[in-house]
Amino acid sequence: MDYAAVVILEILYMISFIALVSAGLAVVFGMMRVINLAHGEFVMLGGYTTLACQRAGIDLWFSMLVIAPIVVGLVGLIVERLVIRFLYGRMIDTMLATWGLSLLLIGIVTLIFGSSAVNVPTPIPGYQLGAYQMGGYNLFIIGVTIALYIGMWLVLRYTRLGLIARGAMQSADVASSLGYNPRTVYMVTFTIGAALSGFAGGVLAPLTGLLPASGGGYIAQSFIAVITGGSGAVISGTLTSSVLFGTISQIVSFASGPVLGDIVMLALAIVLLRLMPTGISGRFLRNSQ
Amino acid sequence: MKVWPSIGQMRWGWFLLGAAIILVWPAFFDTHTPTILLVWALFALSLGLMWGYAGLLSFGHTAYFGLGAYVYAIAVVNIGESTVPLLLAILIPAIVAAIIGAMMFYGRISDVYMGVITLVVSLILFKFMSATAGDKYAIGDARLGGFNGIPGFPVLNVPGLPDVSLFGVPMYYVAAVALLGCYLICRWILARSFGRVLVGIRENEGRCELLGYSVPAYKTAIFSISAAMAGLAGCLFANWAEIVTPSVFSLRSAAEVIIWVIVGGLGTLVGPILGAIVLGMLKLLLSEQTVIDNSLILGFILVVVVLAIPRGVVPALQYWFGRRARIRTQRSAHTRARRRVAAPVRPS
Numbered sequence: 001m002d003y004a005a006v007v008i009l010e011i012l013y014m015i016s017f018i019a020l021v022s023a024g025l026a027v028v029f030g031m032m033r034v035i036n037l038a039h040g041e042f043v044m045l046g047g048y049t050t051l052a053c054q055r056a057g058i059d060l061w062f063s064m065l066v067i068a069p070i071v072v073g074l075v076g077l078i079v080e081r082l083v084i085r086f087l088y089g090r091m092i093d094t095m096l097a098t099w100g101l102s103l104l105l106i107g108i109v110t111l112i113f114g115s116s117a118v119n120v121p122t123p124i125p126g127y128q129l130g131a132y133q134m135g136g137y138n139l140f141i142i143g144v145t146i147a148l149y150i151g152m153w154l155v156l157r158y159t160r161l162g163l164i165a166r167g168a169m170q171s172a173d174v175a176s177s178l179g180y181n182p183r184t185v186y187m188v189t190f191t192i193g194a195a196l197s198g199f200a201g202g203v204l205a206p207l208t209g210l211l212p213a214s215g216g217g218y219i220a221q222s223f224i225a226v227i228t229g230g231s232g233a234v235i236s237g238t239l240t241s242s243v244l245f246g247t248i249s250q251i252v253s254f255a256s257g258p259v260l261g262d263i264v265m266l267a268l269a270i271v272l273l274r275l276m277p278t279g280i281s282g283r284f285l286r287n288s289q
Numbered sequence: 290m291k292v293w294p295s296i297g298q299m300r301w302g303w304f305l306l307g308a309a310i311i312l313v314w315p316a317f318f319d320t321h322t323p324t325i326l327l328v329w330a331l332f333a334l335s336l337g338l339m340w341g342y343a344g345l346l347s348f349g350h351t352a353y354f355g356l357g358a359y360v361y362a363i364a365v366v367n368i369g370e371s372t373v374p375l376l377l378a379i380l381i382p383a384i385v386a387a388i389i390g391a392m393m394f395y396g397r398i399s400d401v402y403m404g405v406i407t408l409v410v411s412l413i414l415f416k417f418m419s420a421t422a423g424d425k426y427a428i429g430d431a432r433l434g435g436f437n438g439i440p441g442f443p444v445l446n447v448p449g450l451p452d453v454s455l456f457g458v459p460m461y462y463v464a465a466v467a468l469l470g471c472y473l474i475c476r477w478i479l480a481r482s483f484g485r486v487l488v489g490i491r492e493n494e495g496r497c498e499l500l501g502y503s504v505p506a507y508k509t510a511i512f513s514i515s516a517a518m519a520g521l522a523g524c525l526f527a528n529w530a531e532i533v534t535p536s537v538f539s540l541r542s543a544a545e546v547i548i549w550v551i552v553g554g555l556g557t558l559v560g561p562i563l564g565a566i567v568l569g570m571l572k573l574l575l576s577e578q579t580v581i582d583n584s585l586i587l588g589f590i591l592v593v594v595v596l597a598i599p600r601g602v603v604p605a606l607q608y609w610f611g612r613r614a615r616i617r618t619q620r621s622a623h624t625r626a627r628r629r630v631a632a633p634v635r636p637s
Contacts, residue, residue: 035401086596091401092346093595096551099544100591107585115582216540220412227405259420266413270406274396 002130007254009129013138015246016145020204022222022229022238023148024197029226030234031169031189034084035095038102039222040215041109042194046072046201047210048109051120060123060206068202069195076194080187088186102215109212122206137207144203148196153235165189169234220262221245224269230276245269299476303559311465320461322573327464328525330565331471333549335518337561338475340550342484343511344491348404349411350546353382353516355537357523359418362439362533366431372448378524379517386516387509394505394512408543415538438534445528456528464525468562471518475558478514487511541584545572548591554601563603 025039036042046068053063079101087094124136156162168175168185176182208214225245229237245265253261314323336350357378364374389410393403422435431439445463447453455463478484489497490504498504527533536542546565553564568590575583598605 035404083592083596092404093599095348095401095404096547097592097595099547100588100595103541103544103584103588104592105588107582107588110582111585219540220409223405224409227402257420259416262416263413266409266416270392270409273398273402273406274392277396277398277402 002132005129006132006134007250009134009138010254011247011250012142014250015242016142017204018221018225018246019149019239019242020141020145020200021197021218022225022242023152023200024193024195025222026226026229026234026238027152027196028190028193030237031165031193032088032186033091034088034190035091035098035223035227036193037095037098037219038079038105038215039098039197040217040219041102041105042072042076042197042215043201043204043218043222044109044210044212044215045075045105046198047120047205047208047214048113048201049198050202050205051113051118051210054120060121064202064205065199069199072198072201073191073195075198077187077191079194080190084190085183085187102219106212106215113210113212115212118210120205120210135207141203141207148199149235149239156235220266224266228269228272228276299480304472307559308469311469312462315458315461320458322570324461324464325526325529325573326566326569327461327468328522328529329546329549329569330562331464331468331525332519332522332546333553333561333565334468334471334475334558335515335522336546337550337553337555337558338478338518339511339515341555341557341561342479342491343487343508344400345508345512346400346404346547347512347515348408348547349543350407350515350519351538351542352407352411352414353386353519354523354526354542354546355411355414355418355533355535356382356385357520358527358533358537359439359523360520361524361527362442363428363431363433366439366442367429369443370449370451371443371445375445375521375524378527379520382520382523383513383517387513390509390512391505394508397505408540411538411543412540415535415540418535418538436535438532440532442527442531444531460528464529467521467525471521472558472562479558483507483510544591545587548587548594551599551601552590552594554603554605556600557603557607560601560603564601 021043024042025036028034028036028039046064049068049071050060050064053067054060058067083097083101084094087097122135122137124140126133126135128134156166164175164180164185167178168180168182168189172182172185175185208217225241226238228245229239229241245268248268249261249265251261252264311327314320332350332354335353336347340346360381361371361374361378364377365371368374389406393406398406418433418438419436421433422437424432426433426435431442433439443451443454445455445460447455479488486497486502486507489500489502490507494504497507523537526537545568549564549568550561551564552568553562554560568587571586572583575581575586594601600608
């Protein structure tokens with residue numbers, strides 16, 4: 001019984017982890033069809049921002065929930081102005097340039113923080129579940145992810161900003177003829193996407209530990225979740241694929257070790273992409289957000 | 290808008306000059322570093338053939354390079370004599386690429402998804418190979434060794450003579466002959482109708498399809514050929530390093546080869562070779578100091594090249610020289626035309 005609860009909690013945590021890490025990438029890919037290979041490094045920057053603030057004596061909650069998104073959002077804005085905006089419509093070139101950017105960011109962070117692993121303290125103590133010691137912070141991650149996705153859905157569905165965003169997503173031409181400059185919409189979208197990645201990085205920092213190269217670990221999961229989710233429906237597509245990959249990878253991990261879980265997840269992604277080249281949402285969830 | 294250069298011709302003069310420099314080099318200089326530069330150049334050439342001429346970008350081409358290295362190491366530990374392992378190191382990456390390629394191309398997957406899938410393949414190999422520590426993971430006598438890789442396997446020997454190992458200067462010549470041979474094979478492929486169809490597919494896939502060519506078959510074939518060359522490069526790399534570790538599958542290695550090719554130039558064969566040699570040299574020099582991180586420079590180069598010279602350095606130079614030549618011929622043609630017009634005006 002306890003073991004079942006542990007397994008379910010771990011599965012929920014894995015789903016939340018994937019969904020949280022993918023949120024920023026999903027917004028950018030869904031709205032702009034830009035595949036940002038520096039996404040993992042944005043997440044990593046969020047973690048390092050939290051670390052720097054925590055070392056400077058700022059409250060940990062404030063630095064991970066507020067400062068990390070703002071700082072990484074600003075980095076995203078600078079990147080969009082300097083690099084991405086010249087490459088709209090050239091998908092492969094964008095992927096290459098953002099890959100270069102990811103290496104550049106790794107280099108800069110290594111220069112500042114050094115290349116050894118560092119840790120941010122966990123602000124929530126663990127608890128006892130039957131015979132098992134559980135991390136209390138995992139529950140917080142699950143809660144934060146649910147809140148984040150509800151928030152994203154509300155913004156997209158009920159605010160003017162969300163309306164413009166959905167309009168620009170459906171038809172950039174019509175949105176622009178109604179007076180909304182697509183360039184501005186893209187700039188804001190990319191900044192928000194980066195801020196979401198920074199948020200994920202800040203929140204996850206106490207759990208994962210930090211390395212300049214740790215972005216590479218996020219990129220695989222978020223990449224396949226978002227691409228398999230498809231660009232038709234940002235929220236439901238990403239959530240569906242997060243649930244799918246999180247569940248399967250965690251079940252395989254429990255059965256035979258964490259590495260095989262990752263490998264099965266990646267192999268499954270290849271098969272799914274082969275079967276549904278437009279992603280899950282292109283096939284099943286055409287009329288949702 | 291990307292302007293692709295034309296298919297290019299074999300310039301025997303330049304080829305012989307380059308070959309002469311490569312072959313005479315060991316008489317004057319050390320060969321340890323140049324050997325690995327030639328191996329990297331071969332690896333870049335394999336990606337340049339497929340990306341520059343067929344327009345197919347494999348984001349994880351390092352998977353086939355690494356497979357070549359691992360297959361050689363595993364096979365040579367088991368067999369002892371290096372001829373069969375060398376052939377396997379070419380053959381197995383080619384077969385793997387043919388399977389993955391057929392799956393992608395017959396499924397009509399777009400180029401972006403192709404990028405994702407190829408990258409995921411190399412990530413899978415990286416994760417798997419990193420996790421194979423312990424006695425449980427062994428193929429025959431070869432223990433995969435997890436993150437520490439496979440060290441101390443026999444290096445290449447003269448075919449049929451297991452005791453005559455090739456290292457040092459002979460190893461350099463093996464790499465040089467492999468590079469020059471593969472260059473000639475690439476030129477040969479491009480000069481045949483097969484190569485022309487590939488360029489046609491790059492330019493307009495639908496049109497080639499309508500002309501009756503099986504686009505997926507051509508794409509799968511060139512992917513497989515390219516992977517075979519990458520596998521050969523990987524095998525030579527294993528012999529140079531005398532150890533194979535999972536880092537051959539890492540994101541970093543995947544990025545490096547793409548940077549070499551795009552900086553050197555798409556749609557040329559000499560571009561990727563020069564890109565790999567120059568940037569490979571830069572990488573080795575940078576790793577000798579610890580002030581500036583290597584990835585910072587690499588990343589910066591990639592961003593700047595994509596933004597400023599998306600065609601790469603060699604095609605940009607070719608275009609520049611070509612335009613000057615064209616202006617010159619235009620100018621002289623213009624003067625000639627003026628003279629011709631001027632001549633009949635004078636009444637006789």
